Amino acid sequence: MANTVPDISLNDGNTIPQLGFGVYQIEPKDTAEAVGRALEIGYRHIDTAQMYGNEAGVGEAVRASGLDRGEVFVTSKLNNGFHRPEEARRAFESTLSALKTDYVDLFLIHWPLPTRYDGDFVSTWKTLEEFQRDGRARSIGVSNFQVPHLERLAAEADVVPAVNQIEVHPYLTNEQVRAYGSKHNILTEAWSPIAQGRVLDDPTIVDVAEQVGRTPAQVVLRWHVQRGDIVFPKSTTPKRIEENFQIFDFTLDDTAMERISGLDKGEAGRTGPNPDEFDYIPA
Numbered sequence: 001m002a003n004t005v006p007d008i009s010l011n012d013g014n015t016i017p018q019l020g021f022g023v024y025q026i027e028p029k030d031t032a033e034a035v036g037r038a039l040e041i042g043y044r045h046i047d048t049a050q051m052y053g054n055e056a057g058v059g060e061a062v063r064a065s066g067l068d069r070g071e072v073f074v075t076s077k078l079n080n081g082f083h084r085p086e087e088a089r090r091a092f093e094s095t096l097s098a099l100k101t102d103y104v105d106l107f108l109i110h111w112p113l114p115t116r117y118d119g120d121f122v123s124t125w126k127t128l129e130e131f132q133r134d135g136r137a138r139s140i141g142v143s144n145f146q147v148p149h150l151e152r153l154a155a156e157a158d159v160v161p162a163v164n165q166i167e168v169h170p171y172l173t174n175e176q177v178r179a180y181g182s183k184h185n186i187l188t189e190a191w192s193p194i195a196q197g198r199v200l201d202d203p204t205i206v207d208v209a210e211q212v213g214r215t216p217a218q219v220v221l222r223w224h225v226q227r228g229d230i231v232f233p234k235s236t237t238p239k240r241i242e243e244n245f246q247i248f249d250f251t252l253d254d255t256a257m258e259r260i261s262g263l264d265k266g267e268a269g270r271t272g273p274n275p276d277e278f279d280y281i282p283a
């Protein structure tokens with residue numbers, strides 16, 4: 001079986017590679033090197049954000065790779081401090097200039113911040129709709145939106161988000177939000193897909209990995225893609241960047257899939273903040 005990354009269709013007609021490379025917590029000075037390595041291995045989808053402070057390194061690596069801009073899918077996300085429309089417009093321009101590109105493939109509202117901005121994330125979303133209309137964001141979506149937040153967008157806005165990027169891994173399978181997404185044609189992107197390493201020594205994961213002759217990280221990433229979600233594991237370790245890419249040349253059977261899904265701990269399994277409460281704004 002060849003190791004080919006599938007392209008998945010978004011609800012706006014664009015496509016996205018199901019496996020990408022995440023750059024959260026990669027130092028700005030190390031980003032171009034890590035992304036360059038990922039592009040050499042074959043990754044064609046990079047997930048960054050304004051709040052990661054490393055968009056410039058992503059752009060630098062894409063240009064240095066010799067690939068055409070159109071061959072690499074680049075996502076960025078709006079800084080929590082810039083939800084008001086005027087600020088969002090300025091911030092979006094700063095993303096394009098940091099990346100040195102005239103469009104992003106996908107732009108997301110990073111967090112809904114329901115306790116900030118008088119609970120208004122709808123005007124922020126309508127501002128992202130402008131970026132899509134003028135072609136500078138090919139697709140637009142949200143991140144960390146809970147079901148009531150998505151319902152509110154459905155009632156008050158025109159465009160259905162192409163994706164919702166949420167925390168998902170074997171300890172937090174996040175079924176309710178995923179189910180809303182599948183019902184409404186919003187793809188789920190699973191962030192912290194290996195729970196930042198925390199699930200890798202779980203005895204069930206280790207056992208499945210031994211059975212299929214793969215590493216725990218490969219098994220967990222494979223579980224995500226068989227569920228239909230998009231993943232972009234982060235690593236600055238060259239061997240792991242390569243390991244995480246080799247997940248399309250084997251399959252997990254139903255029993256293995258169910259054993260891994262059975263590890264869900266619900267809210268107790270969250271590694272990141274709860275989106276209903278999270279209100280962080282960078283200084």
Ligand SMILES: NC(=O)c1ccc[n+]([C@@H]2O[C@H](COP(=O)([O-])OP(=O)(O)OC[C@H]3O[C@@H](n4cnc5c(N)ncnc54)[C@H](OP(=O)(O)O)[C@@H]3O)[C@@H](O)[C@H]2O)c1
Nearest residue numbers: 022023024047191192193194195196217233234235236237
């Ligand atoms: N929208 C959001 O709010 C949000 C929040 C969090 C993350 N994200 C996105 O999701 C991406 C991935 O999530 P994440 O970075 O939080 O965590 P992750 O990808 O689940 O895990 C990354 C950690 O696991 C280690 N690792 C990676 N591959 C491994 C392997 N094969 N074996 C053993 N350890 C391995 C890495 O170490 P080394 O680097 O030392 O190798 C790193 O410490 C982020 O980079 C970001 O793009 C989005």
